[in-house]
Amino acid sequence: MPSDQVNKVNSAQYKKMVEEQAPKSNIGKDCLMAFLFGGSLCVLGQIAFDIAKSAGLDKDLASAVSSISLITLAAILTAFNVFDDIGRIAGAGTLVPITGFANSVVASAMEFKTEGFVFGTSVKLFVIAGPVVVFGTVFSVIYGIILLILKAMVVDVGL
Amino acid sequence: MIRMGSTVIFDEPPVIESWASVAGNHEKKGPLGSYFDIAEEDTTFGHKTWEQSESAMQNMAFKTALEKTSFQADSIDYIFAGDLDNQCIASSFGLMSFNIPMVGLFGACSTMAEGIALSSLLLAGGAANHCAAVTSSHFCSAERQFRYPLEYGGQRPPTAQWTVTGAGATILSKSGQAVASGNPKIRAATIGRITQLGIKDINNMGGAMAPAAADTLTRFFQDTGKKPDDFDLIVTGDLGELGLSLTIQLLQAGGYDCSDRMNDCGCMVFDNKDKHYGSGGSGCGCSAIVLNSYILGQMLAGNLKNVLFIGTGALMSPTSTYQGEIIPAIAHLVHIGI
Incomplete structure (x- = not known):
């Protein structure tokens, strides 16, 4: 019998069987949950922003306070083993915003502390968030260069 | 032997x-x-x-x-x-x-x-x-x-x-050296082959391992001439609901209908209705704790007489997965009889 066949069922037929029978994620429900939880986080961020502004901070500082508040909240919820339970329901709603980044860093730090501060926590800190940092840095450089070129063109053409 | x-x-x-x-x-x-x-x-x-x-x-x-x-x-x-x-x-x-x-x-x-x-x-x-x-x-x-x-x-x-x-x-x-000579015995064993039907999805282990389970069971039936009816229970290790269903279908394609006497340790160990566990239990411990508690206990009590126990393993590693390889699987069978 060929190695990619079991009882007359070949890989192509089998893949089709699996695709048809595998239970699917409920996209409607997932999107709704992501919208509700993600939206609530935005509201929380806005509340932190407004409080910071009414306390006399300027727009940039108030934005920073808003981000820091959400990061701190996510880190605390992760440390108390609550974030993953929320994330299981909220999905992208808590994972995509800045809370997901905070969670992935804190969760890694907690998980790998058994391998020591250097080889555990420090090495594995960005094991999930690493790609976000890499792409964030690379694309900010690319956008910076594009902006620089565009500005130079604007000056050249004299617009 | x-x-x-x-x-x-x-x-x-x-x-x-x-x-x-x-x-x-x-x-x-x-x-x-x-x-x-x-x-x-x-x-x-x-x-x-x-x-x-x-x-x-x-x-x-x-x-x-x-x-x-x-x-x-x-x-x-x-x-x-x-x-x-x-x-x-x-x-x-x-x-x-x-x-x-x-x-x-x-x-x-x-x-x-x-x-x-x-x-x-x-x-x-x-x-x-x-x-x-x-x-x-x-x-x-x-x-x-x-x-x-x-x-x-x-x-x-x-x-x-x-x-x-x-x-x-x-x-x-060893036979003759046993103190508990009335206990369940190992009647036969079939060593599995590395089997795959092209599944790469790391979140679908049951789908990746089902072909291995079906292959080993088919070879056991062919080698021994025995039929599914000769056994009270045919139980796989950790295929989960989807993997179990796919295995039954692959066996049917080979002419062996095991649907009325087949189960999976991964479907037995957790409450199937609780979607928290996804398709079911997995891991070496899954088949180990179900066999070494419920199944052998039922055999000793006389409720099960002939059982086919098929351990199912996915032989990938995080490295092979990240490198885009398929998931090779294996299934080893033992026939346990009282």
Whole structure:
């Protein structure tokens, strides 16, 4: 019998069987949950922003306070083993915003502390968030260069 | 011993002298919770690292099985053991204190069946009087090695499975050397082939392993001329709901209808309706704790007479997965009869 066949069922037929029978994620429900939880986080961020502004901070500082508040909240919820339970329901709603980044860093730090501060926590800190940092840095450089070129063109053409 | 195809029939069948299971919190709450010898709510088992916790489970499982016999540890000639942790450290650290010659196994989640099959071959061949097969898995040590940190807030697709926290140990004796000679016996064993039908999805292990289970079962039926009706229960290791259903269909395509007597340890260990566990339980510990509690207990009670136990393992690693390879799978079968 060929190695990619079991009882007359070949890989192509089998893949089709699996695709048809595998239970699917409920996209409607997932999107709704992501919208509700993600939206609530935005509201929380806005509340932190407004409080910071009414306390006399300027727009940039108030934005920073808003981000820091959400990061701190996510880190605390992760440390108390609550974030993953929320994330299981909220999905992208808590994972995509800045809370997901905070969670992935804190969760890694907690998980790998058994391998020591250097080889555990420090090495594995960005094991999930690493790609976000890499792409964030690379694309900010690319956008910076594009902006620089565009500005130079604007000056050249004299617009 | 008679060899038929790739199946070995034991005309002087090795006897399962004793068995024991150690399980965690989720398993304790499951439908088989009351059958386990030890089931702890604290899955650290009092240790600092998850790897130590898993080692402790193997140690406890083997010790408990040994206590059920009249033997001392030095009567056991060989231990066959393995687990999912890199380099099988749960077995090495867990069984270190017993000073018994040890054969380390990696069969992924097929290790329980693999250990029993190899023990039986050694016993039937006259190289040993008493052997033990031990294995374990721990949800927390498997997650950190194969998936994400425990507190990571991601979602699992519905085809994903839940690694069982548990360890099982089976002590076997050569025919004629057994004290508990009325216990279940190993009648035959079929060693699995590395089988794949192109599945790459790491969140669908049941789908990846179903072809291996179907292949080994088909070869056992072909080798021995036996039929599904000859068995009270045909039970796979950790295919989950989807994998079990796919295996039944692959067997039907070969002309073997097992649908009315087939089950899967991964579907038995947790409440199937609870979608928290996805498609069902998985891991070396999954088939180990279900066999070494409920199944062998039912056989001793006379409720099951002939059982085919098929351990199913996915032989990928995080490296091969990231490199885009398919998931090779294997399934080892033992025929247990009372």
